[in-house]
Amino acid sequence: MKILVAVKRAIDYNVKARPKADGSAVDLANVKMSMNPFDEIAVEEAIRIQEAGNASETIAVSIGPKQCQETLRTAMAMGVDRGILVETDEEIQPLAAAKVLKAVIEKEQPELVLLGKQAIDDDSNQTGQMLAALLGWPQGTFACGVALADGGLEVRREIDGGIQTVKLKLPAVVTSDLRLNEPRYVKLPNIMKAKKKPLDTLTVDELGVDVTPRLTLLKAAEPPARQGGIKVPDVATLVDKLRNEAKVI
Amino acid sequence: MEREAMEFDVVIVGGGPSGLAAAIRLRQLAVENDRELTVCVLEKGSEIGAHILSGAVMEPRALDELLPDWKDLGAPLNTPATEDRFMFLSEKRAYRFLTPPQQNNHGNYIVSLGNVCRWLAEQAEALEVEIYPGFAAAEVLYHDDGSVKGVATNDMGRTREGEEGPNFELGMELHARQTLFAEGCRGSLTKTLFERFGLREGVDPQVYGLGIKELWEIEPGKHQSGQITHTAGWPMDMSTYGGSWMYHFDDNLVSIGFVVGLDYQNPYLSPFEEMQRFKTHPLIRDVLEGGRRLAYGARAISAGGYQSIPKLTFPGGMLIGDCAGFLNVPKIKGTHTAMKSGMTAAEAVFEALADESASGVEVAAYRERLEQTWLWDELYRVRNIKPAFHWGLPAAIAYSAIDTVLLRGKAPWTLRHRADHETLKPAAACKPIDYPKPDGKLTFDKLSSVFLSNTNHEEEQPCHLTLRDDSVPVKVNFERYAGPEQRYCPAGVYEFVEEGGETRLQINAQNCVHCKTCDIKDPTQNINWVTPEGGGGPNYPNM
Numbered sequence: 037m038k039i040l041v042a043v044k045r046a047i048d049y050n051v052k053a054r055p056k057a058d059g060s061a062v063d064l065a066n067v068k069m070s071m072n073p074f075d076e077i078a079v080e081e082a083i084r085i086q087e088a089g090n091a092s093e094t095i096a097v098s099i100g101p102k103q104c105q106e107t108l109r110t111a112m113a114m115g116v117d118r119g120i121l122v123e124t125d126e127e128i129q130p131l132a133a134a135k136v137l138k139a140v141i142e143k144e145q146p147e148l149v150l151l152g153k154q155a156i157d158d159d160s161n162q163t164g165q166m167l168a169a170l171l172g173w174p175q176g177t178f179a180c181g182v183a184l185a186d187g188g189l190e191v192r193r194e195i196d197g198g199i200q201t202v203k204l205k206l207p208a209v210v211t212s213d214l215r216l217n218e219p220r221y222v223k224l225p226n227i228m229k230a231k232k233k234p235l236d237t238l239t240v241d242e243l244g245v246d247v248t249p250r251l252t253l254l255k256a257a258e259p260p261a262r263q264g265g266i267k268v269p270d271v272a273t274l275v276d277k278l279r280n281e282a283k284v285i
Numbered sequence: 286m287e288r289e290a291m292e293f294d295v296v297i298v299g300g301g302p303s304g305l306a307a308a309i310r311l312r313q314l315a316v317e318n319d320r321e322l323t324v325c326v327l328e329k330g331s332e333i334g335a336h337i338l339s340g341a342v343m344e345p346r347a348l349d350e351l352l353p354d355w356k357d358l359g360a361p362l363n364t365p366a367t368e369d370r371f372m373f374l375s376e377k378r379a380y381r382f383l384t385p386p387q388q389n390n391h392g393n394y395i396v397s398l399g400n401v402c403r404w405l406a407e408q409a410e411a412l413e414v415e416i417y418p419g420f421a422a423a424e425v426l427y428h429d430d431g432s433v434k435g436v437a438t439n440d441m442g443r444t445r446e447g448e449e450g451p452n453f454e455l456g457m458e459l460h461a462r463q464t465l466f467a468e469g470c471r472g473s474l475t476k477t478l479f480e481r482f483g484l485r486e487g488v489d490p491q492v493y494g495l496g497i498k499e500l501w502e503i504e505p506g507k508h509q510s511g512q513i514t515h516t517a518g519w520p521m522d523m524s525t526y527g528g529s530w531m532y533h534f535d536d537n538l539v540s541i542g543f544v545v546g547l548d549y550q551n552p553y554l555s556p557f558e559e560m561q562r563f564k565t566h567p568l569i570r571d572v573l574e575g576g577r578r579l580a581y582g583a584r585a586i587s588a589g590g591y592q593s594i595p596k597l598t599f600p601g602g603m604l605i606g607d608c609a610g611f612l613n614v615p616k617i618k619g620t621h622t623a624m625k626s627g628m629t630a631a632e633a634v635f636e637a638l639a640d641e642s643a644s645g646v647e648v649a650a651y652r653e654r655l656e657q658t659w660l661w662d663e664l665y666r667v668r669n670i671k672p673a674f675h676w677g678l679p680a681a682i683a684y685s686a687i688d689t690v691l692l693r694g695k696a697p698w699t700l701r702h703r704a705d706h707e708t709l710k711p712a713a714a715c716k717p718i719d720y721p722k723p724d725g726k727l728t729f730d731k732l733s734s735v736f737l738s739n740t741n742h743e744e745e746q747p748c749h750l751t752l753r754d755d756s757v758p759v760k761v762n763f764e765r766y767a768g769p770e771q772r773y774c775p776a777g778v779y780e781f782v783e784e785g786g787e788t789r790l791q792i793n794a795q796n797c798v799h800c801k802t803c804d805i806k807d808p809t810q811n812i813n814w815v816t817p818e819g820g821g822g823p824n825y826p827n828m
């Protein structure tokens with residue numbers, strides 16, 4: 037089985053995102069960028085499946101500017117066999133990402149596609165679902181457990197109120213949730229080895245995909261400053277305040 | 286389990302200006318001479334530049350020598366210095382003084398040193414230097430004959446108790462024919478080298494300052510690109526060494542910071558609060574009001590200068606940059622000297638390694654070469670300025686003028702330093718300082734400040750702020766000095782908390798911005814800063 041993992045270069049999770057002074061976008065100048073943490077979990081899962089002897093090849097795909105090469109090198113240092121960068125300086129929204137991935141998948145013919153459930157920059161949670169719909173493949177989203185069973189997959193999903201287990205036929209799309217696994221530390225010699233692994237670059241035009249943004253960003257703004265809390269003397273006052281001041285009950 | 290090992294010709298510990306300059310120079314020489322030479326740079330920050338914090342006004346002298354076409358290569362030196370102002374502050378007023386000659390910045394640039402380092406790393410990688418951010422050198426390795434063999438990175442994935450966690454990875458050994466330590470001020474491995482090789486014997490103790498920096502975006506109408514302001518006086522009293530900088534650069538950015546000499550005496554002093562209070566001065570308030578704070582951070586700097594320079598070489602390795610202490614204090618600059626020391630070291634090492642059997646040798650030529658450069662002359666001339674501040678500000682200014690203008694730095698005497706951890710007076714002999722409350726617009730508390738440094742450490746790991754004796758924090762630090770670590774730590778790492786009538790020290794190691802102040806100022810040197818897992822610490826943008 038061939039596995040393809042999609043990895044996005046996003047603002048690092050330690051960095052406090054801040055809008056530009058003119059509110060036109062989030063300021064990314066010289067800000068640390070890393071692999072989207074949910075995608076890191078997807079990469080780890082792909083490698084674990086391969087290490088268990090159930091995958092013949094693992095491929096990481098990223099879409100974006102040249103610097104996405106670093107993200108792919110990280111995936112390869114973790115253990116993925118090779119990388120594909122679809123290079124573009126355009127803003128890539130979820131639908132465009134799904135279309136580009138579909139085009140790559142048609143070339144590569146993987147049987148399993150793993151993605152993070154969402155990226156921590158725009159929090160859309162759409163690409164995996166859109167991709168599955170475009171491909172007409174079954175999907176297991178919010179996965180917290182993936183097991184191969186009867187030539188297909190058994191995916192445990194985190195849902196409101198518990199865990200749901202679904203059976204999927206291959207080929208399939210799976211998006212990883214936080215508790216699927218804990219990604220490994222990258223080892224130094226593996227970073228060196230990753231530099232020698234194959235990394236192909238494609239363009240959006242070569243794939244013939246229309247990536248025109250469908251959504252317009254109106255404004256980026258800081259969330260309102262949080263007011264300091266107060267201590268109330270008793271439950272009666274609390275209820276009174278919730279009812280009459282906050283008007284939430 | 287055995288650690289894996291990798292072999293290089295040269296390993297450099299630290300990806301700051303000195304380490305990167307050394308790496309670039311080594312590979313330049315290798316290419317020019319068509320010689321194989323592998324160079325590896327380890328950096329504990331999550332990326333190059335993540336732990337770099339400086340004013341910074343940069344003198345391009347060393348960069349001109351290293352990469353003469355830096356402009357064409359797109360170096361981020363974009364704001365030329367235009368105006369120098371040296372002000373003396375009283376609480377309400379500012380008096381403009383003649384700018385000391387060392388602070389003439391004509392020809393210099395206002396930069397983000399972090400971004401300069403990011404760019405230097407690109408140049409180094411183009412020359413095939415192997416750069417590994419996110420890996421901390423945690424241990425010096427030695428050959429049987431006692432010479433330095435290389436370094437080891439720390440284990441990843443240990444639990445708080447030090448046991449192997451589920452994702453445990455053993456550290457790596459990096460072996461080298463020469464290891465260059467470029468850890469910056471108060472390097473944790475450098476400290477062990479001082480002891481092992483007696484490198485500080487016969488020289489003055491190193492003395493330090495703590496610099497606290499904020500990056501602001503101000504209203505466009507107030508921005509004066511290239512303007513440089515330094516202040517002395519308020520809010521410091523006459524006997525405490527300290528001063529500020531304010532630099533206007535790039536698009537409406539202002540770098541503002543305050544340095545407090547760590548030889549201060551009153552344990553109630555809080556460098557962080559002094560910085561906050563300083564911003565309320567009309568001179569500063571007028572500039573910042575209406576703007577927003579973008580970033581915050583802190584770092585100790587070596588201020589001992591010439592008389593505190595240790596022995597620089599030992600079998601198998603050497604010290605470059607601020608871990609040796611090449612800052613020019615009156616100039617308030619150390620980037621050009623750090624780079625120059627790295628470049629000079631590279632040249633000496635390249636020569637020594639021509640002999641292919643040379644491994645673990647001491648390259649004494651590094652110091653000999655360094656003494657012939659402008660760096661040495663520059664540091665020698667200003668050596669008496671900082672120690673003169675022990676006499677208080679007015680006397681120091683008078684002495685500095687005489688030493689600089691009349692004696693031209695050639696005074697037949699050299700003034701001495703004493704170690705910063707010895708200077709605190711007992712709390713009982715000092716007056717608590719009443720600092721104003723933060724307003725959340727111009728002045729802030731520590732936690733909301735640390736938030737802007739993007740600091741994080743993997744929570745489940747052994748505490749990297751180690752105590753030699755667990756009873757000392759309460760018995761000595763708290764009872765005798767009223768817990769000075771609560772105040773000098775600019776990140777709120779140290780807290781004395783009361784539980785069931787007992788006081789104990791709580792260490793919030795996750796907040797640590799790696800400034801090293803605790804390791805320096807702790808009165809009994811009970812706190813030992815060791816490196817946490819690689820990739821931890823601040824993630825400074827544009828600092």
